[in-house]
Amino acid sequence: MALSVIKLRATNQAIAVTCVYGLNDPKARAALWDKLIEISKTTSAWIVMGDFNVVRNLCERAGPNPPVTQDILAFNACLAQCYLDDMHNMGFEFTWSNKQGSDTRTWARLDRVLVNPAWLAKFPASYALSLPPGLSDNSPLMVSVASDSPVKRRFSFLNAWQDHPDY
Template identity: 45%
Template structure:
């Protein structure tokens, strides 16, 4: 699961829209907040159809005509519920497979000290009991170390921001990458750097998702760095389904394994003994697979390298009997690996074909058409 946020500094131009979509897809985001869109409400539908027709979109036009905040996502499995909106925030609840249910607040703070009072009041009043992440452009720093500038800082702004964070029970998420997220892009001594964008989390988030972290990336076409939050999956991986590979039966040790398993003495009814024998055989075959037939493609490539190396040595010493025997053995081993790889690939393809045809999909009808079978559908 990944969450992104970016102050794009206006996206009426088509290339900016492409930049956002490219950022979303290249970072494999699940949901993203877009700050400072500068898309007025009458233009919302045209911009959405032109650049974001494949996304679901939430916004805060009810509170500001310029669409200060958009939230986009495109996964059907992602359940997003809007909880609250304002001029400076969009507050959501998110449910996703393999991840805990959590709340996320996308923020774009106002430039003025007085204007941000409503944002601080809102953050202090949420107090959710579930994991909560708050991220975006706060237009404010936490300390003087987060700026490089010749002008004096507004110390009261820092005090208000830290007070709001403390009362809301938030703390900075571990963040890698660019330390300063905004620059005025001026030259020489007029250049300013500040950390205006950040990711904040509550104690529940830190307890439930301790391995999550954020990346602060290059600003690109904007003057502010985008942020990407990485959330590890909490889904317990399922054990792999056991499938018998036909290539196992060609292994020289296979008959001995089966003979040994079936000679084990097991007490009970006939069906119980059969099931227990099969269970024991499965464990032995798993060991055989791990030792000889796992990662067949990589094993075959490695064996081919060994064969080519041996043949190179033979070129330098053509009458070396030991190298001749080694070449013969390596060639046989390589052929056995390639045959096993082909056998396993054919089995997978056949299983996939059966599954797709059973689903009566377009794949099924395409196969029937190739075979010249006329399929008549009852109306």
């Protein structure tokens, strides 16, 4: 995991992007949390996305085995320190399934897109879309980067309109 800077073609703006994969082991994820905290101190508008392998709260997991509260607390503490929060998300509520039988099937929201306040100020209309998982056990995420600045359009007037009886 590293910080990348990407230039948007449409607006020519540079954005900071971090793609992550959180390991299944909570102790190994602690190193990820430390790295995110370190990066958060060096960047302005920032988007972090990927498979974190942990949920943010109990209702983000459904199935026979409940999530570990300590893992949730560690994840949320990291996000609070980094000033990261979930980007507005549409699509599937759960982004991962173990695809097992009905008695042991588990669903969870492990994949997410996080942004900091500087990102939201720059791109307030941006959102994430959780797509169908297909063959994978994870749902792909698609991000729409948009600002709320209106598009300037040229006003046109056709003189012939004045001759129309309903004008």
